[in-house]
Structure formats: structure tokens, C-alpha cells
Amino acid sequence: MTNIVKISVRHLVEYVFRSGSIESGGFRTSTPLTDGTKAHQKIQKTYTSSDQKEVYLKTVIPYETITMHVDGRADGLLFQEDGLVIVDEIKSTSRALVTITEETYPVHWAQAVFYAYIYAKDRELAQMTIQLTYVHVRTEEQKQFQRIMTLPELESFIMEVVSQYAAYAKAKTQHIVDRNSSSKELVFPFEVYREGQHKLAGSVYKTILDKKVLFAKASTGIGKTISTIFPAIKSIGEGNLQRIFYLTAKTITRTAAEDAFRLLIANGLDMKVVTITAKDKICFQEETICTAEHCPFADGYYDRINGAILDIFENESLMSRAVIEAYARKHRVCPFEFSLDLAYTADAVICDYNYIFDPRVSLKRLIEDQKKQSVLLVDEAHNLVERAREMYSAVLLKSSFLQVQKAYKDINAAVAKAAKAVNVCLAEKRKQENIAEKQLDEDLAVLVEKFTEVAEEELVQNVESNQLLLDTYFAASAFAKICRLYDKRFVSYVEVNKSEVMIKLFCLDPSYLLQQMGKGFRSKVFFSATLAPADYYKNLLGGTEDDYVLSIPSPFVHENAEVLVQPLSTRYRDRERTLLPMVQFIRDVLNKQKGNFMIFFPSYDYMNKAFEAFKTEAPDVKTIVQETGMSEELRENFLTAFEPSGDERLVGFAVLGGVFSEGVDLKGDRLCGVMVVGVGLPQIGFERDIIKDYFTNEGYSGFDYAYVYPGMNKVLQAGGRLIRSEADHGTIVLIDDRFLQPKYQKLFPEEWRHYKVVN
Incomplete structure (x- = not known):
């Protein structure tokens, strides 16, 4: 069977002709696209009435077992009085034109030659003139180069380009066949669905089928990761999707996504999955300076990258950080840039939110070409509101x-x-x-x-x-x-x-920009255990009236968790007065309860004061404390310390909204209780008050939008660390009198509403 490969002229020649090194610290020209467009348009206005601009061209090129369907737009076709036709390829640049020679950019010639070949072949022309026009974006200065090529010369050049792309194209097309068939045959990897799990998976599948957006609140323990990834993979098998983006803000949830794909691959799925790790984390050098002089992995990167991609593509399925690092060392390429290049060929990409939603760092090439056949699975979507504010x-x-x-x-x-x-x-x-x-x-x-x-x-x-x-x-x-x-x-x-x-x-309000950056994707699924209140998140994440909304309660019986409320004020003005009574209460709860506990505080200062007081009140209890700026190794050590309860219990002191209050999975006896001190309100400040005033003027409850909802989300996340499976039992203790106010109680999940008040 002949495999069809669809590709644009630009992407084909960029693959074949990329060469050289990563330079200038990873510097990429940031001249706005509109500036380049203006430069193009200014030159095109000088064309005569018989000339043509933005001419769509396409051709079919059979090569061995593949058939290339290649298309693109020529900037200009200029028709001369002597009958000759010029293909004009316009390139805008910030570089001084005096430094650009005819040989500076072979890839630009290749693009123009490809357009000339398509046009000459279709019209049976004996020869074509190829013209490169460089225009400086600031000075509007121009420089031109011309070459004349016969049709046989054009054809010879094009076939050489295709031959250099063929090995990758063959591997890619065969993989797509295998991927689609394995996706279609894939079965759910567990014998039974948990309560609510089938509903979530079905809703995700329908959202993709209907080309819609879904906001899903799915309580802890349902298995959100597998329940969103599995239906997306089935959609690939049905021909409705080509690519999955699994977006998350934290390393620990990235690992959960990798584990889900690993399980499915072990069950027969043939899929290429890439994880993008932040540059400063994955860089091999002590200092991240991305120039050929400072980094051997940047030096000659583009000379070796195609071989590296083909090697890893033919031999690996799950391209985690460790796998990417191994192949990057083998081929001496920058592991970060390698992961970005792999993202353009992968079936699934696990990455941070910013690679899609941040206009400064997004995967632009991939987005523009393939987002219509892609789904965004946005994990822990409650985090995206504040992250988006930072991005924008x-x-x-x-x-x-x-x-x-x-x-x-x-x-x-x-x-x-x-x-x-x-x-x-x-x-x-x-x-x-x-x-x-x-x-x-x-x-x-x-x-x-x-x-x-x-x-x-x-x-x-x-x-x-x-x-x-x-x-x-x-x-x-x-x-x-x-x-x-x-x-x-x-x-x-x-x-x-x-x-x-x-x-x-x-x-102040990231909703519009999130909507714009997410435009064009087939579907988006925003999901979290704490995506409540739904209207707040739907509003700030760019939702519309047509979007789907889903809320799935906890699959575990309420008896699994005892919820206690201690109405002791932890407001800033009362903290010194209530510190000792609070610590004594914590001690008394621990004396009555068995097992390991985590206690979350609204700030490091408050946590440290409580910790010192607790050591005096309960000197024999083994404790561990979160520190500022902990490395990944120290974080792992912190969590590893929570062993299944034996003779000695452990009490962890941590910060609400920090790395240990989200995405942490301490199942069974590793964690038997969680205490949350305070309602999590962000510190009152200039920016928060501006947000409050803005949303008040927009007709919403400004104080809730700026303070209450973000704060309670941290509380809900911390409480969600406790009941992670059907076998988990434990105690959740909420310490603050405000937890008894209707404003906060209406934000309680269903499984917390059987709480008891303790004195």
C-alpha cells in the first residue's frame, strides 16, 4: 500500500535544510508577524496588474512507497514581457542586509525552487526565474537575488529534497497506521470503572466528538488522568483526532500522565508520547548559555537533530525526561530543543500550560498547523487562572x-x-x-x-x-x-x-486571552477536583454558554472521612492570641487519632511559629517541616518519610497552596489525617484589591473573586490529599470559625457536609 504524506513546502524544506548551531542564548527573533506581513504587502503593492500574489500551489510527488502531497503559497508570480515567469519569495529580517549573501539561507532558495517547480510542471514551462527578496523590517531596505533554472534542474532538486525526507516520512506513515489500529482496539486498562469514571470518560469522548469545550469537576479518587486520556486515544482511533496535549502545572501530575500512557502502551497502544521539561531543569550544563561557544549540545545542533529524531522515533514510545536526556547525549543535541522538536512529531505531548497559552513561548509551528485535529486536556485547571494572569x-x-x-x-x-x-x-x-x-x-x-x-x-x-x-x-x-x-x-x-x-x-481577567490562545483546537477539557464554583472558573477560563459542564461527586462513601470543624479564629490579628490554644487542640486530636498527619498553614511564618510551639507541647511526636525553595530531591525525601503507619507516627507541617497541598498521592496508611489552618485567603494587598474592584465593577462579587474562591480552592486541594482510594479512611480537620459561615460552607464538597463542630 502506498502511504500518503501531506506536508507544506515550508516544513519540508525546513526539515531537510536546517543546519548549524543554536545561537544567542536561544535567541529567536521576536519581530511581530504583522511587521513581516506589512513588509510583504509593501513589496506586493509594487507588482504590476498582471502579476499575482499569495498564489496557492500544490503537487503530488510519488517516491518509492510513499506519495508526497505538498502545498504552499508563493508570495508572488511575476510575468515578464518576454514570457518568463519569476517566483518571488519575500523574507523579512532584522539582520543588516549587507551581511546577507546569496548563500546565507539555502532553505529560502529551496522554498522558492519548490514553488517554481510546481508552477513550471503544471504549465509545462521550460524554465523559471527564482527570486529571493529580503526586506529589513525597520528600514524597509530591500535586497534581491535571482537564479534561472530549467525544469529538469528543478525536478532534480525537488527529488533530492524528497529523498532526504523519505526515511522519516516512511517511519511516520507506518506509525500512524499502527497507532490508529491500536487506538481503535485498545480496551480500558482496568476490569471495572470506578463510580463516576465512566461518566467522565464518556463526557470527554462526546466533547471531542461534538467539537466542544468541557468544564469537569471530578472529585479526588475518580481517576481523572486515565479517564481523560483514554477517551482521547479512542477518538484518535475513530479518526476524530491526531494529537493530544496533556497540560499541567506540576511535575507530580506530569508523572501521573506518563504513568497512564505507560500503562496503555503496555496494554498494546502504539503511540509516541513526549514530555517537555523546563529548560533550566533539563539543561546539561551548569550555566544555561545556549551558544555554540559555550555548549557542545548547541554547537551543530541542527546538523544532528534529524538523525536524533529518527532514532528516538523508531525505538521509543514514551519519551520521558530520562529517555530524551539519553538520546540527547547520544546524538549530542540540546535536550530542551530536542523535546520541542519532538513535540511537532508526537501523538501526545505532556507539558506545562505555557506551551499552549503563553503567547511568548507557545509551540507556534504546531499550533497553527495541527490544532484543528488536537484536544487540550487541562489538568488541575483551577491553577490556570493565576498562571494565566502571570503569563499575560x-x-x-x-x-x-x-x-x-x-x-x-x-x-x-x-x-x-x-x-x-x-x-x-x-x-x-x-x-x-x-x-x-x-x-x-x-x-x-x-x-x-x-x-x-x-x-x-x-x-x-x-x-x-x-x-x-x-x-x-x-x-x-x-x-x-x-x-x-x-x-x-x-x-x-x-x-x-x-x-x-x-x-x-x-x-486582571485572563478569560479573553485564554479564549484567543485556545482558539482553533478541536476540543478543550478543563478538569480538576476543585473546579468550583463552576461559574467562577468557567468565567475566568474563557468559557461560553455553549460549553459543557460536568460535576461528579466522590466515588467513596462519606464514612471514609470524618470531617471536624474547630471554630478558632486564625485571622492575622488573632493569630498570636490563638496560637497556643490551636497547637494544644492539634496535640489533643493527634492523641485521639492514629497514623500520620499533614497540617497546612497559610504562610511559612505562621507554620514555623506553630511548629515551635508544637514541639514544646508534644516533644515526643516525630515531625517534618516544609522549607522554602526545596529541591525536587528534598521534596521527594519529604514525601518518602510518610511510611505506612507502624509504631511511630509522623506529623508534617506544610504550607497551604504549596507543593505538598496539591497532586500528592499518599495512599492507605501513609496518610491518616489532614488539618487545614485558616480559609486560605490570599494576603490582602494592592494587586488583590485591584482584582476585587475590577470584578465588583463588572457586576460580580469582587471580594469572592479576589480572595474567597482562590483561598478555598487551596483548602479543598489540601483536604483532597486524604482519601485517594476506596481503602483510605481518615480525618479532615478544618481550623477556623469562618468555616461555619454560609459563604464558605456552600463551597464545601458534598462529602464534607456531614462535618462535626468541636470545641
């Missing part, structure tokens, strides 16, 4: 521009001048401290945009530009991007600290 906010520091101004005074006058302009503008904002401005400072936005342009030119021209300029460029580029997104859902404000001036573009 940006900060500038005056000091960075002052340092660049001084450093480049004698190196690059244009960079120094642009940095000085931003520095002066920020200095003039000292008097605007802590004032929330609704309007964007357009003058500052223009100055920052100008700085990114000249800084980009310097970085493109001089690979060895210093780290200061690179860091400041990245900050300015991020700021400029957010300036272009700025609307009524933002405010800007200034903070002053001695000589430092900081300006922040602060996103």
Missing part, C-alpha cells in the same frame, strides 16, 4: 535599561540611545507609584518597541552580545507583546524602591 502580565525595571545604556555607549550608539529613552521614561514615573492606570502608556510602548528592534539587530549581528542585553531584550520583548494585547482587562502600575522603578502591566 509583564514587568520592566529601570535599572536594566540604565545598565544597557552604559554598557553600549561605546559599542552600539543606537542600542544605548534606545535604552536611555526607556530609562528616562521610567524615571519620570516615580510620582505615579501605586496608582492603577487603566490606560496603557503609548509613549512608553513605542520606546520599548524601538528598543527591541535595535537590540534585536545587535543580537542578530553579534552572537557574542552580552547576557545583559539578551536578558533586557527578552524582558522588553515580553513587555511589548503584552502592550499589543493590553485592553480593558488590564491595569498598569508603578513601584519605586530607592533608585529602582518598576512598571507592571497587570492582567
Whole structure:
């Protein structure tokens, strides 16, 4: 059987002709697409009436056992009086045109030659003229190169390109056949569904079938990971999907997703799954400097990457961090860039939210080409609200521009001048401290945009530009991007600290941008055990009236968990007064209950004070305390300490909303009780109050949106650490009098509503 391979001209030639090294600290030009489009349009306006622009071309190329269906758009077809036809390929650049020669970018020639071949073959032309037109995005200066090629020369070139792609194409097409058949035949990996599990899986399948969005609250213990992944895989088998993105914010939930895929692969699934690990975590070097001079894995990366991809693709299914690292060392390629390149060929990608939703780092190539056949499975979706606020906010520091101004005074006058302009503008904002401005400072936005342009030119021209300029460029580029997104859902404000001036573009409501970044995907599934209240999350995550909403209660009987409420005030003003009574209460509960406990506090300071008091009240109890900035090894040691209860119990002191209050799975006797101190309200502050005022003005309960809902979500997550399976039993203790207020009680899950009040 002949396998059909569909690919764009651009992606085909980029695969075959990529070469060289990763340069400039991972620097990528950030010139907005609109700037490139404007440059294209300006040149296209000079075409004559007989010329054509944005010409769609396609062809079919048989090669051995595969048939290539290749298409793309030529920027221009120029028709000469002598009958010759010119294919014009326009490329916008920040690079000084004097440094670009005819041989600088073979990939650009390849793209233009491909268009020339398709056009000449279809019209039986003897020869074509290929023209590359480079245009500088800032100066609009142009430079052109031309070549004339006969049809046989064009065909010979194209067949050589196809031959270099064929090995990967054959492996990929055969894999898709195997993937689809194994997905269709795959059965659920457990003998029975847990209560609620079949309903969740069915809802996810229907959501994908109907091309809809689902908001699912599924209580702890249902098995959310397998219940979302399995129906997505079945959808691939039915031909409704090509790719799954499993998005999560935490390493521990990433591991759960890997485990689910590993189980399904062991049960016969043929699927390529890639996990993307953050660059600073997976980098092999002590210092992350992505240049050929500093890193052997960046040096010649593009010369070796195709071989590395083909090797891992033919030999591995689950490409976890460890697997990617092993192949990266084998082929001497950067493990982070390797994982990104693998993401474009994988069937499933496990990654952080930002690779989809952050406009500054998203997988743009993949998104634009394949999102119509992709589903987003957004795990622990309650975390996405605050993460999105961070993604869509940006900060500038005056000091960075002052340092660049001084450093480049004698190196690059244009960079120094642009940095000085931003520095002066920020200095003039000292008097605007802590004032929330609704309007964007357009003058500052223009100055920052100008700085990114000249800084980009310097970085493109001089690979060895210093780290200061690179860091400041990245900050300015991020700021400029957010300036272009700025609307009524933002405010800007200034903070002053001695000589430092900081300006922040602060996103209050991320719903619109989440909606825009998620546009075009076939389906999205937002799920969490604590996606409540549903209207709040649906509103802030960009939901609409047409979206599906699902709520599944706990599959475990209420008797599994005893819920106690101790109405003792833990408000900030009362903490000193109630500290000792609270610690004595904790001691008394522990004396009556067996097994290991975790106690969650709203801050490190409060936790440490309670811990010191507890050691005095219960000196014989074995304890362990969360510390700030714990490494992954220390976190693992913390959790490993919770052994099945024997003669000695362990009491862990941890911070609410921290790494141990979410995604931690201590089953059976490893954890017998959880105590939560306080209702988790975020600390009252300037930003929170701005959020409160914004949503109040929008007609919602601003205090609930800014404080109550985010706080109670932390409480619910911490409480969810306890009952993880049918065999788990234990005690949940809620310490605060506010837990008896209707505002908070209506947020209790069904399984907490049989609580008892204790004195």
C-alpha cells in the first residue's frame, strides 16, 4: 500500500535544510508577524496588474512507497514581457542586509525552487526565474537575488529534497497506521470503572466528538488522568483526532500522565508520547548559555537533530525526561530543543500550560498547523487562572535599561540611545507609584518597541552580545507583546524602591486571552477536583454558554472521612492570641487519632511559629517541616518519610497552596489525617484589591473573586490529599470559625457536609 504524506513546502524544506548551531542564548527573533506581513504587502503593492500574489500551489510527488502531497503559497508570480515567469519569495529580517549573501539561507532558495517547480510542471514551462527578496523590517531596505533554472534542474532538486525526507516520512506513515489500529482496539486498562469514571470518560469522548469545550469537576479518587486520556486515544482511533496535549502545572501530575500512557502502551497502544521539561531543569550544563561557544549540545545542533529524531522515533514510545536526556547525549543535541522538536512529531505531548497559552513561548509551528485535529486536556485547571494572569502580565525595571545604556555607549550608539529613552521614561514615573492606570502608556510602548528592534539587530549581528542585553531584550520583548494585547482587562502600575522603578502591566481577567490562545483546537477539557464554583472558573477560563459542564461527586462513601470543624479564629490579628490554644487542640486530636498527619498553614511564618510551639507541647511526636525553595530531591525525601503507619507516627507541617497541598498521592496508611489552618485567603494587598474592584465593577462579587474562591480552592486541594482510594479512611480537620459561615460552607464538597463542630 502506498502511504500518503501531506506536508507544506515550508516544513519540508525546513526539515531537510536546517543546519548549524543554536545561537544567542536561544535567541529567536521576536519581530511581530504583522511587521513581516506589512513588509510583504509593501513589496506586493509594487507588482504590476498582471502579476499575482499569495498564489496557492500544490503537487503530488510519488517516491518509492510513499506519495508526497505538498502545498504552499508563493508570495508572488511575476510575468515578464518576454514570457518568463519569476517566483518571488519575500523574507523579512532584522539582520543588516549587507551581511546577507546569496548563500546565507539555502532553505529560502529551496522554498522558492519548490514553488517554481510546481508552477513550471503544471504549465509545462521550460524554465523559471527564482527570486529571493529580503526586506529589513525597520528600514524597509530591500535586497534581491535571482537564479534561472530549467525544469529538469528543478525536478532534480525537488527529488533530492524528497529523498532526504523519505526515511522519516516512511517511519511516520507506518506509525500512524499502527497507532490508529491500536487506538481503535485498545480496551480500558482496568476490569471495572470506578463510580463516576465512566461518566467522565464518556463526557470527554462526546466533547471531542461534538467539537466542544468541557468544564469537569471530578472529585479526588475518580481517576481523572486515565479517564481523560483514554477517551482521547479512542477518538484518535475513530479518526476524530491526531494529537493530544496533556497540560499541567506540576511535575507530580506530569508523572501521573506518563504513568497512564505507560500503562496503555503496555496494554498494546502504539503511540509516541513526549514530555517537555523546563529548560533550566533539563539543561546539561551548569550555566544555561545556549551558544555554540559555550555548549557542545548547541554547537551543530541542527546538523544532528534529524538523525536524533529518527532514532528516538523508531525505538521509543514514551519519551520521558530520562529517555530524551539519553538520546540527547547520544546524538549530542540540546535536550530542551530536542523535546520541542519532538513535540511537532508526537501523538501526545505532556507539558506545562505555557506551551499552549503563553503567547511568548507557545509551540507556534504546531499550533497553527495541527490544532484543528488536537484536544487540550487541562489538568488541575483551577491553577490556570493565576498562571494565566502571570503569563499575560509583564514587568520592566529601570535599572536594566540604565545598565544597557552604559554598557553600549561605546559599542552600539543606537542600542544605548534606545535604552536611555526607556530609562528616562521610567524615571519620570516615580510620582505615579501605586496608582492603577487603566490606560496603557503609548509613549512608553513605542520606546520599548524601538528598543527591541535595535537590540534585536545587535543580537542578530553579534552572537557574542552580552547576557545583559539578551536578558533586557527578552524582558522588553515580553513587555511589548503584552502592550499589543493590553485592553480593558488590564491595569498598569508603578513601584519605586530607592533608585529602582518598576512598571507592571497587570492582567486582571485572563478569560479573553485564554479564549484567543485556545482558539482553533478541536476540543478543550478543563478538569480538576476543585473546579468550583463552576461559574467562577468557567468565567475566568474563557468559557461560553455553549460549553459543557460536568460535576461528579466522590466515588467513596462519606464514612471514609470524618470531617471536624474547630471554630478558632486564625485571622492575622488573632493569630498570636490563638496560637497556643490551636497547637494544644492539634496535640489533643493527634492523641485521639492514629497514623500520620499533614497540617497546612497559610504562610511559612505562621507554620514555623506553630511548629515551635508544637514541639514544646508534644516533644515526643516525630515531625517534618516544609522549607522554602526545596529541591525536587528534598521534596521527594519529604514525601518518602510518610511510611505506612507502624509504631511511630509522623506529623508534617506544610504550607497551604504549596507543593505538598496539591497532586500528592499518599495512599492507605501513609496518610491518616489532614488539618487545614485558616480559609486560605490570599494576603490582602494592592494587586488583590485591584482584582476585587475590577470584578465588583463588572457586576460580580469582587471580594469572592479576589480572595474567597482562590483561598478555598487551596483548602479543598489540601483536604483532597486524604482519601485517594476506596481503602483510605481518615480525618479532615478544618481550623477556623469562618468555616461555619454560609459563604464558605456552600463551597464545601458534598462529602464534607456531614462535618462535626468541636470545641
